[in-house]
Amino acid sequence: MADTVSSPESHRVHSAQRSTGPTGPSMAVRRNAASAAGVVLVLAAAVHGYWAAGGRWPGWDEASLAQRVVGDTVHFPSAFATASVAALLGGAAALLLIRARLLPPVLPTGLQRLGLVLLAGALAARGVLGAITSAHALVGRGADVPYYRLDLLVYSPACLVVAALTVVALRSGRRHVDEISLARLWPRRAPGAALPPGQRLLEVFPRFSDDPRRPLPPLPATAELTIGGAVVHPLHLDLSALAGAVPRTQLTADFHCVTTWSVRDLTWSGFSFAEVWRQVIVPRCEPDPDSIGVVVRGADGVQAIIDLRDALQPDVLLADQLDGAPLSPVHGAPLRFVSPQQYGYKNIKHVSHLEVFVRTPESTFGPKEHPRARVTREERHSRLPATALRWPYRIVVPLTARLSERSTRSSTRRSAR
Ligand SMILES: Nc1nc2c(c(=O)[nH]1)N[C@H]1C(S)=C(S)[C@@H](COP(=O)(O)O)O[C@H]1N2
Numbered sequence: 296m297a298d299t300v301s302s303p304e305s306h307r308v309h310s311a312q313r314s315t316g317p318t319g320p321s322m323a324v325r326r327n328a329a330s331a332a333g334v335v336l337v338l339a340a341a342v343h344g345y346w347a348a349g350g351r352w353p354g355w356d357e358a359s360l361a362q363r364v365v366g367d368t369v370h371f372p373s374a375f376a377t378a379s380v381a382a383l384l385g386g387a388a389a390l391l392l393i394r395a396r397l398l399p400p401v402l403p404t405g406l407q408r409l410g411l412v413l414l415a416g417a418l419a420a421r422g423v424l425g426a427i428t429s430a431h432a433l434v435g436r437g438a439d440v441p442y443y444r445l446d447l448l449v450y451s452p453a454c455l456v457v458a459a460l461t462v463v464a465l466r467s468g469r470r471h472v473d474e475i476s477l478a479r480l481w482p483r484r485a486p487g488a489a490l491p492p493g494q495r496l497l498e499v500f501p502r503f504s505d506d507p508r509r510p511l512p513p514l515p516a517t518a519e520l521t522i523g524g525a526v527v528h529p530l531h532l533d534l535s536a537l538a539g540a541v542p543r544t545q546l547t548a549d550f551h552c553v554t555t556w557s558v559r560d561l562t563w564s565g566f567s568f569a570e571v572w573r574q575v576i577v578p579r580c581e582p583d584p585d586s587i588g589v590v591v592r593g594a595d596g597v598q599a600i601i602d603l604r605d606a607l608q609p610d611v612l613l614a615d616q617l618d619g620a621p622l623s624p625v626h627g628a629p630l631r632f633v634s635p636q637q638y639g640y641k642n643i644k645h646v647s648h649l650e651v652f653v654r655t656p657e658s659t660f661g662p663k664e665h666p667r668a669r670v671t672r673e674e675r676h677s678r679l680p681a682t683a684l685r686w687p688y689r690i691v692v693p694l695t696a697r698l699s700e701r702s703t704r705s706s707t708r709r710s711a712r
């Protein structure tokens with residue numbers, strides 16, 4: 296049992312991660328597919344409405360119109376039937392445009408999904424059966440009926456294309472963090488997953504924060520890192536200079552938030568902090584020989600105090616890629632401090648400043664920030680016992696993740712204006 300729970304879940308973390316992020320490509324692809332399918336269906340509804348109202352297309356000759364040859368009789372679908380089809384197509388178009396966020400979400404997500412699943416099925420069936428029937432008619436009695444030619448070449452393929460677009464609109468949406476249920480944002484016990492003490496598993500990698508209302512900082516035009524504090528020569532460095540100075544490395548590690556959720560197998564790519572320290576900071580900045588740590592600060596003003604003993608661990612990275620793609624704004628673009636042996640709050644996103652210190656500064660988090668925050672020792676809090684904090688922290692996880700996603704969306708909208 297343990298194995299069947301843990302291994303597929305760690306796989307899902309991976310695939311969910313890749314498509315997560317409201318500004319990532321999957322969101323755009325999903326919305327474009329929904330828009331395209333919606334527009335085609337609006338047109339189809341309009342054409343059916345036109346037919347229902349007695350309009351004739353193609354051509355003007357009644358006998359050559361959307362007629363069916365059944366036995367020896369020729370008949371049109373009734374105006375009522377055609378009008379019903381027009382109404383159904385209009386409804387389906389509305390569903391897709393809601394999915395594309397071009398219309399307000401007047402239906403609950405569950406109903407939207409159900410409607411779209413039925414739509415995809417109906418369109419696929421109509422496409423396949425239509426093509427077969429029309430091909431059959433064209434080699435027989437219906438050879439002269441333009442409807443069958445149009446159906447084989449245009450209507451049936453269009454049904455299949457719209458069915459495929461609907462499936463795309465549905466599929467990538469399912470993995471999107473802002474649409475996953477609160478239940479899936481609840482960290483679960485994972486027998487056999489060998490998580491650190493008090494940690495539980497999440498199968499998606501949400502945006503998270505100590506303050507879920509915090510907006511995303513605007514992305515700088517060029518990623519710059521300022522190194523200062525107890526150094527002789529402060530330094531401005533852009534990302535390309537950093538990339539030129541130290542070799543790129545890759546690291547696959549689990550991620551552990553202090554609020555007890557963990558995700559597994561995130562593959563980061565970037566620059567070893569120890570290498571940056573040895574090859575850039577030491578020779579070029581000349582830090583005070585009594586330096587004991589570095590404050591890592593993000594563009595949103597959030598910072599963490601990192602003891603040099605932790606910062607210089609071989610698995611600590613300044614990462615600019617996650618799972619083979621450039622770091623998304625949600626997960627810390629352009630550069631993120633990744634320290635897998637420490638809780639999430641030491642893994643500062645949007646890193647813009649490193650400040651070397653010889654005397655530990657006051658924490659901006661207060662006593663909530665443990666000076667080391669090592670996960671295996673469960674150093675959650677500088678004063679309170681970690682085990683007492685597990686439940687109080689854990690119960691706020693789903694809501695915090697939800698709210699963090701929501702403020703991402705509003706800051707994305709703001710910067711789009
Ligand atoms: N700049 C910045 N870095 C930050 C935070 C933040 O709010 N701002 N939140 C921290 C916390 S508490 C956690 S758990 C992780 C969450 O990372 P994620 O949003 O990529 O899941 O980022 C950490 N780094």
Ligand SMILES: [Mo]
Nearest residue numbers: 552553639640
């Ligand atoms: Mo966290």
